[in-house]
Amino acid sequence: xxxxxxxxxxxxxxxxxxxxxxxxxxxxxxxxxxxxxxxxxxxxxxxxxxxxxxxxxxxxxxxxxxxxxxxxxxxxxxxxxxxxxxxxxxxxxxxxxxxxxxxxxxxxxxxxxxxxxxxxxxxxxxxxxxxxxxxxxxxxxxxxxxxxxxxxxxxxxxxxxxxxxxxxxxxxxxxxxxxxxxxxxxxxxxxxxxxxxxxxxxxxxxxxxxxxxxxxxxxxxxxxxxxxxxxxxxxxxxxxxxxxxxxxxxxxxxxxxxxxxxxxxxxxxxxxxxxxxxxxxxxxxxxxxxx
Amino acid sequence: xxxxxxxxxxxxxxxxxxxxxxxxxxxxxxxxxxxxxxxxxxxxxxxxxxxxxxxxxxxxxxxxxxxxxxxxxxxxxxxxxxxxxxxxxxxxxxxxxxxxxxxxxxxxxxxxxxxxxxxxxxxxxxxxxxxxxxxxxxxxxxxxxxxxxxxxxxxxxxxxxxxxxxxxxxxxxxxxxxxxxxxxxxxxxxxxxxxxxxxxxxxxxxxxxxxxxxxxxxxxxxxxxxxxxxxxxxxxxxxxxxxxxxxxxxxxxxxxxxxxxxxxxxxxxxxxxxxxxxxxxxxxxxxxxxxxxxxxxx
Numbered sequence: 297x298x299x300x301x302x303x304x305x306x307x308x309x310x311x312x313x314x315x316x317x318x319x320x321x322x323x324x325x326x327x328x329x330x331x332x333x334x335x336x337x338x339x340x341x342x343x344x345x346x347x348x349x350x351x352x353x354x355x356x357x358x359x360x361x362x363x364x365x366x367x368x369x370x371x372x373x374x375x376x377x378x379x380x381x382x383x384x385x386x387x388x389x390x391x392x393x394x395x396x397x398x399x400x401x402x403x404x405x406x407x408x409x410x411x412x413x414x415x416x417x418x419x420x421x422x423x424x425x426x427x428x429x430x431x432x433x434x435x436x437x438x439x440x441x442x443x444x445x446x447x448x449x450x451x452x453x454x455x456x457x458x459x460x461x462x463x464x465x466x467x468x469x470x471x472x473x474x475x476x477x478x479x480x481x482x483x484x485x486x487x488x489x490x491x492x493x494x495x496x497x498x499x500x501x502x503x504x505x506x507x508x509x510x511x512x513x514x515x516x517x518x519x520x521x522x523x524x525x526x527x528x529x530x531x532x533x534x535x536x537x538x539x540x541x542x543x544x545x546x547x548x549x550x551x552x553x554x555x556x557x558x559x560x561x562x563x564x565x566x567x568x569x570x571x572x573x574x575x576x577x578x579x580x581x582x583x584x585x586x587x
Numbered sequence: 588x589x590x591x592x593x594x595x596x597x598x599x600x601x602x603x604x605x606x607x608x609x610x611x612x613x614x615x616x617x618x619x620x621x622x623x624x625x626x627x628x629x630x631x632x633x634x635x636x637x638x639x640x641x642x643x644x645x646x647x648x649x650x651x652x653x654x655x656x657x658x659x660x661x662x663x664x665x666x667x668x669x670x671x672x673x674x675x676x677x678x679x680x681x682x683x684x685x686x687x688x689x690x691x692x693x694x695x696x697x698x699x700x701x702x703x704x705x706x707x708x709x710x711x712x713x714x715x716x717x718x719x720x721x722x723x724x725x726x727x728x729x730x731x732x733x734x735x736x737x738x739x740x741x742x743x744x745x746x747x748x749x750x751x752x753x754x755x756x757x758x759x760x761x762x763x764x765x766x767x768x769x770x771x772x773x774x775x776x777x778x779x780x781x782x783x784x785x786x787x788x789x790x791x792x793x794x795x796x797x798x799x800x801x802x803x804x805x806x807x808x809x810x811x812x813x814x815x816x817x818x819x820x821x822x823x824x825x826x827x828x829x830x831x832x833x834x835x836x837x838x839x840x841x842x843x844x845x846x847x848x849x850x851x852x853x854x855x856x857x858x859x860x861x862x863x864x865x866x867x868x869x870x871x872x873x874x875x876x877x878x879x880x881x882x883x884x885x
Binding site: 379381384386409410412416417419421423424425426427435436438439440483486487490 | 767770773775777778779780787
């Protein structure tokens with residue numbers, strides 16, 4: 297049987313995988329860039345139950361950083377710390393430090409609404425508002441009071457999200473009539489319309505077909521010139537294709553099997569994570585032995 | 588590797604008698620369902636036909652233009668019909684804003700961990716089940732006499748608002764809850780404040796459901812008789828109602844006509860019932876139209 301054969305062989309790092317990750321930047325280049333986020337000893341708990349513990353990593357500007365790992369490893373919980381979406385969940389508690397351009401994101405004087413204006417987010421399932429395509433993109437600028445040049449702003453955002461040509465003649469139509477892939481690009485356009493600094497993407501392609509997925513991935517390569525992108529994905533090939541840096545998270549189960557919590561296992565350049573990972577757990581995961 | 592085909596265990600053929608009895612039970616159940624439906628629907632049809640046949644001769648302009656009279660050939664229902672429309676408008680104006688705001692608070696703002704919020708929730712459910720006559724007594728004591736509004740249209744509108752408010756709240760909460768959380772998250776992620784999320788996303792998306800629930804509640808209010816009798820929708824009003832004047836409502840008028848010994852008044856009562864039915868069914872039709880027109884697939 298096929299699976300048993302691959303299990304007897306030692307995990308192979310094939311050349312195709314190296315070719316896939318070759319688009320990523322090298323480590324020296326990444327570390328030369330400014331730190332957008334500095335996370336130190338971050339932990340998140342829900343109603344006292346720890347979901348994620350002791351995460352320390354840096355995210356650099358104009359890079360794509362991917363968080364990978366099995367289900368329940370806390371990667372979605374983690375990405376929601378960057379725009380304080382966890383604040384909306386009753387019982388969620390964030391401990392540790394997240395510095396955003398050197399300033400404490402969870403500082404007393406920081407308004408989460410301002411945070412989310414600078415740090416946009418795209419969700420797993422496309423969630424267009426039940427409004428027209430135009431109104432979806434214009435929603436962000438409108439709530440922020442950016443009324444002047446709204447048409448140009450909407451057009452630019454749709455261009456940047458590679459959606460303009462498909463929707464330019466039906467901007468007044470309902471966004472719910474778009475295909476799933478178009479809806480997700482609309483959600484990206486919506487996030488771009490407020491000109492954020494960072495775009496967080498929580499498994500942005502997991503509900504999409506392969507062609508739409510490719511388009512979103514190509515888009516990420518385009519967008520990282522202007523934005524810093526952080527992406528959660530359960531698709532390792534996707535991380536290998538788009539990310540410069542990759543963080544592998546895993547689930548730590550308590551000895552008696554009671555408490556499960558996510559931990560950061562390894563964080564390095566994508567090329568390193570996928571070719572010569574330092575940790576055995578990472579190797580098992582990226583070679584498909586686990587998860 | 589060879590595949591071993593598992594042999595199916597030898598099955599006993601189903602005895603003919605058992606199949607017969609199962610089919611029979613199937614038919615019996617179908618018949619029971621059909622009968623239940625006929626009871627419900629048949630009653631409605633019989634009532635409707637009987638009312639139309641009895642009331643039809645009295646459906647004439649006089650019914651809408653003339654005040655009631657002791658002489659059946661001169662009696663009309665104009666003040667009662669007008670008052671019912673006024674009451675409906677009042678209930679709509681009062682119950683929708685209060686009900687919708689209550690629902691928004693309970694769904695979007697209230698912290699369920701707090702006992703007083705749970706207390707309010709449970710009590711709104713309970714209030715929806717309180718008989719309307721109880722509201723009538725309450726209205727008589729507190730609104731008509733207590734704060735001295737008097738036996739006027741406005742007082743009737745307040746009482747009916749109290750009667751339907753729990754229904755409006757429950758329907759509006761239902762509508763708000765049907766707006767998926769992903770919409771709220773998406774709006775928050777763009778830097779919207781709570782207020783903006785609620786007013787620009789949740790509320791517009793919930794309006795069709797709220798409108799449907801409110802209209803259905805309103806059509807119930809329009810047909811209420813008991814609480815209005817308590818707060819003085821009096822029998823004989825020969826003039827058009829005013830907001831702070833004496834009035835009679837259509838259901839009360841119908842009730843009073845049926846009490847008259849002269850059979851011609853029975854015809855009038857049936858005609859009044861038809862008018863009331865048309866008002867209520869029109870409102871329900873609007874509600875159904877709204878629900879179908881704006882039904883949304885998320």
